[in-house]
Amino acid sequence: MNKRLSxxxxxxxxxxxxxxxxxxxxxxxxxxxxxxLVTVWDSVHSPTLKWYAELFENSDILDAARLSFRIAAVxxxxxxxxxxxxxxxxxxxxxxxxxxxxxxLTTAPMxxxxxxxxxxxxxxxxxxxxxxxxxxxxGALTITIxxxxxxxxxxxxxxxxxxxxxxxSLEEAALDLGARPMKVFFLITLPIIAPSVVSGWLLAxxxxxxxxxxxxxxxxxxxxxxxxxxxxxxxxxxSPDINALATLxxxxxxxxxxxxxxxxxxxxxxxxxxxxxxxxxL
Amino acid sequence: xxTEPGPGSxxxxxPVSTPYVRIEGVSKNYGSVLAVNDVxxxxxxxxxxxxxxxxGCGKTTLLRMLAGFETPTSGRLWIDGVDVTSLPPYERPxxxxxxxxxxxxxxxxxxxVAFGLQQDRLPSxxxxxxxxxxxxxxxxxxxxxxxxxxxxxxxxxxxxxxxxLVKRPKLLLLDEPLGALDRKxxxxxxxxxxxxxxxxxxxxxxxxxxxxxxxxxATRIGVMNAGEILQVGExxxxxxxxxxxxxxxxxxxxxxxxxxxxxxxxxHVRIACEDFENxxxxxxxxxxxxxxxxxxxxxxxxxxxxxxxxxxxxxxRPGENRVSGVVEEIAYLGEVSRYRIRLSSGRLxxxxxxxxxxxxxxxxxxxxxxxxxxSSAPVVLAQ
Numbered sequence: 252m253n254k255r256l257s258x259x260x261x262x263x264x265x266x267x268x269x270x271x272x273x274x275x276x277x278x279x280x281x282x283x284x285x286x287x288l289v290t291v292w293d294s295v296h297s298p299t300l301k302w303y304a305e306l307f308e309n310s311d312i313l314d315a316a317r318l319s320f321r322i323a324a325v326x327x328x329x330x331x332x333x334x335x336x337x338x339x340x341x342x343x344x345x346x347x348x349x350x351x352x353x354x355x356l357t358t359a360p361m362x363x364x365x366x367x368x369x370x371x372x373x374x375x376x377x378x379x380x381x382x383x384x385x386x387x388x389x390g391a392l393t394i395t396i397x398x399x400x401x402x403x404x405x406x407x408x409x410x411x412x413x414x415x416x417x418x419x420s421l422e423e424a425a426l427d428l429g430a431r432p433m434k435v436f437f438l439i440t441l442p443i444i445a446p447s448v449v450s451g452w453l454l455a456x457x458x459x460x461x462x463x464x465x466x467x468x469x470x471x472x473x474x475x476x477x478x479x480x481x482x483x484x485x486x487x488x489x490s491p492d493i494n495a496l497a498t499l500x501x502x503x504x505x506x507x508x509x510x511x512x513x514x515x516x517x518x519x520x521x522x523x524x525x526x527x528x529x530x531x532x533l
Numbered sequence: 534x535x536t537e538p539g540p541g542s543x544x545x546x547x548p549v550s551t552p553y554v555r556i557e558g559v560s561k562n563y564g565s566v567l568a569v570n571d572v573x574x575x576x577x578x579x580x581x582x583x584x585x586x587x588x589g590c591g592k593t594t595l596l597r598m599l600a601g602f603e604t605p606t607s608g609r610l611w612i613d614g615v616d617v618t619s620l621p622p623y624e625r626p627x628x629x630x631x632x633x634x635x636x637x638x639x640x641x642x643x644x645x646v647a648f649g650l651q652q653d654r655l656p657s658x659x660x661x662x663x664x665x666x667x668x669x670x671x672x673x674x675x676x677x678x679x680x681x682x683x684x685x686x687x688x689x690x691x692x693x694x695x696x697x698l699v700k701r702p703k704l705l706l707l708d709e710p711l712g713a714l715d716r717k718x719x720x721x722x723x724x725x726x727x728x729x730x731x732x733x734x735x736x737x738x739x740x741x742x743x744x745x746x747x748x749x750x751a752t753r754i755g756v757m758n759a760g761e762i763l764q765v766g767e768x769x770x771x772x773x774x775x776x777x778x779x780x781x782x783x784x785x786x787x788x789x790x791x792x793x794x795x796x797x798x799x800x801h802v803r804i805a806c807e808d809f810e811n812x813x814x815x816x817x818x819x820x821x822x823x824x825x826x827x828x829x830x831x832x833x834x835x836x837x838x839x840x841x842x843x844x845x846x847x848x849x850r851p852g853e854n855r856v857s858g859v860v861e862e863i864a865y866l867g868e869v870s871r872y873r874i875r876l877s878s879g880r881l882x883x884x885x886x887x888x889x890x891x892x893x894x895x896x897x898x899x900x901x902x903x904x905x906x907x908s909s910a911p912v913v914l915a916q
Contacts, residue, residue, distance in 0.1 A: 423602055424635035426622040428649035428700065438648075442639045521682075 275501060282494035289489045302495035312480060312496060319460055319477040322391055326398040327455035333399065334406025334451055341407070342414040358408060360401035369468030372397040376469060389471035397469045398459040405458065406451035413447035446519045453511055457504065551614075553578035553736055554599070554704055559608030560760075561594050568594040570760035571608070576753075581730055581737040583747040586757035587783070592740045595757075596706050599738060600629045613703050623652070628702040632709040634693035636681040642668070642692050643677040649700040667695040670729065687718045694726075698733065707739045711746055723749045744784050748772070756780045778914055781830040788836075788882050790829045794913075797823050802913060803853075804829055808878045811852040816908040819915075828914040833885040835910040838872065838896060843905040854908060858882065860900045870895070874902060 256264070281289060282303070285296030306312060337357050341350070360368060376386060376393050386392050421443070425435040441448070463478040470479065477500070484493055552575030561569040569591040576582045584592040597603045599610060601622030609618045617625050628649070637645050646667055650660045668674050671691035681689055690713070697705055710726065711719045727750060730737050741747050747754050748768045755765045756779075764776045775781035778789060795812065796803035797819070804813045804827060813829050837843065845851045858874040861881065865888075872884045884904060896902055 418633065418635065420631045420633055420635040421637060423600075423622070424629070424631055424696075425637070425648065426602075427600055427627070427629045428696070429623045429652035430648075431623055434652070439637060443637075 278494050279498045279501070281491065282498040284491060284494075287491065289491055289494070302492045303499075305492050306495050306499070309492070311475075312477075312492075315475050315477045315480040318391060318474060322395050322398065322476065323456045323459040326395050326402055326459040327452045329395070330399045330402035330406050330455040331448060331452045334403045334455075335410050335448055337403065337407045338410035338414055341411055342417075358404050360404045361408070363401075365401075365462075365464035366468075368401055369397065369465040372400065372465065373468040389469055390474040393469040393471070394466050394474065394476065397465050398455075398462060401465065402455035402458050405454050406448075409451040409454065410444065410447050413444045417444065446515050449511070450515060453507070457508070460504075552576060552611075553580075553613055554738070555609075555611040556595070556599075557609045557611070559595070559598060559605045559610065561591075561598060561603060561606050567760050569598070569605075572760075572762050573608075574755060574762060574765065576736060576738065578736055579734050581727070581739065581750055581752045583739045583741060583751035583754045584757055585741055585744060585747040585754050585784075588742055590757040591760040592742075592757045593708060594760075596629075596708060596738065596740045599704065600627055600706055601625050626703040627706060628697040628700055628704075629706040630693050630697045630708065630710055632712055634681075634689050634713075636689060636692055636696070638681055640680075641677065642673065642679050642681070642684070645681070645692055646696045646699050649696065653700070663699055667699045670732075671695045686714055687722065690714060690722065694729070698729070698735065701733075702735065704736050704738060707737060709741055709743075710739060712741070712743070719746070726750060748784075756783060758783070773912075775830065775912060775914070778828055778830070781912065781914065786833055786883055788831045788833065790831070790880075792827055792829050794823055794825045794827055801848075801908070804911075804913065808876055808880045809856050810877075811855065813911055814846070814849040814853040814908050815911050815913055816848065819913045825915070830912040830914055831882075831906060831910060833871070833883040834869075834887075835906055836882070836884045837905045838874075838884055838886050839903050839905070840896070840900070842903050846908055849908055854910075855903060855905050857901060857903050860896060860898055860902055863896070863898060872896070872902075874904065 281292075283298035283300070284292055285299040285301065286293035341354060341357070344350075347353075372393070373389075376389060376396075379385060380387065386396075417440070421439055422435050425439045426432070430438060461478055462476075463482055466476050466479060470476065475483075481493060481496065484490065554574075554576035556572055556574040556576075559569060559572050560567070572591075572595060584595060586592045594603060598605050599612075601617070601620060601624075605618060609616055611617065612626060615626075617627075637648065640648065643664055646664045647660050650663060655663075664677075665674070668677065671694055673688060673691055673695065676684065676688065681692065684692065690710070694710075697707075711722055714722060723746065737750075739747070739750055741750075751768055753765060753767055754771050756763045756771060758779050764771055764780045766774075771780065772784055775784065775787075781787045782789065790806045790808050790813075792804040792806035792813065794802060795805050799818045801817070802815045802819055804815065806813055806829060815829075819827075842857070843855060846854060856876060858876045860872055861875045862873040864871040867888070869885045869887050872886070874882045874884055876882060882904065
């Protein structure tokens, strides 16, 4: 273990990480700043938690956070169900007519500019409202639907990758032992592909949680998500409580991603070991 | 023993001739590819029937049709008098042991074995009892809580067997059951498998490409090639009396010689082969047109090797069934030695001889030797 990093590589490494994380670090530090001016460090009264305290008294922010969470959770669940179904079609139905088109249509929202997605969703909702009267106005419902359309694509890709290496003989064995196809799915297939489904769910949750562009198109009065609120506040001038809020968001996302990532990694490693043991080609 | 008297109370005696599994004119094609071609086969109750063939011969497709994973393009399948052709796998009284074992990786050994019984909604006490009994039979007591990846290959194979047998299927299908085991374990497992089959009396259908496996396990073998069954018979029958060049060549090794029928009597035939100066004398008749082109199949172990010219056969003319050649290659395998001997015609013959004596003066390379065989040894095959 005598491999030493060359000074050049080390420098690049430090600069790279600095580029990525110094801004966030600055934000975190300034969230403890006592001064009302964001760019001036008040060394007398700092550090302080007063912005955090203020945050939890601000009902606008709390409402927005709650709404964002609700939308993200519902969207993630819906997108996971639809995305898993789409992945099954792609992997299991073989070469059906129009498969290439189906793949393109499922995954297009991933590469489509958000502005386009948002605008087209807005047009759709307006047209629908005129024709069938649903959805009445725009709000949490339309935001959720719009988020599901593009999050589903990500779930499909994640689940599809797992399914394509799934050993069908496990399902055949379950059928052979007397389980009906639906039971086979819930007792055998789903538990084995669960890590990828959970990954898909989390991905959809995070994507929805921090989406601003699409949300702006399809949201209505009274439905302001957290990213929208932050953005509108910043436009009026950055106040220090935004730093505190952003720090909390970063902390939450980091904890969730690291925690779930670690447990998934462990589970996936164990499952792949088990799969190898069961003779499943990987 | 008391029986209820009444109309129709006569004991139902199953006619011995009734097949337990009947495959009737079954074909399967995938697009234009014919995987199984008009196969008809009867399997008796309690048999270990081996489908033997090279990969791609359709044996696995046939097995999968019995399990219900594939539907025959034409033909019908009966199991114990019930037409199962269109039954889905979960309604057939059939279980399968997969080549990869297909153990559920997220379930323990116990849950794997119990899975099938749970699908039948049996009371949990009975499930526990039957799982425990089955695990005891395959000598896996104490491994109940382990996951498949914590087991060795041989243990996994036994879990797969227990899982397939615990539902007491009428028919157990085994896809290359020993394929994934190493040699020593295979030999042991072969006998275990036969013991278990004898104890439970379940009818086995085994698919394998390994002729040794088929010979040890099977009560009968069906040799398949290109989607068709070429020959069905007991292992000795298939080995000693192959009915075609393919079967003779596929099972064991064999020397095949082209020849012409020159004498055809009910009790014996004589065949002239280009490779031998003298004719081949066979002490059993065959049904072929006189002067027909035939193939003579001669197994390597049925040829006797010696330095001196052996005495002529009593019932044959001088020189018949004797030929000399030069030893070109020798492979010493321990229990036998294999020789490749060049005839004067340029043709190579495989001969194997048991190593009976430890300090024998063994035949060496480049030696001129005589080969002789009994008049019962050759098999004459129509071309």
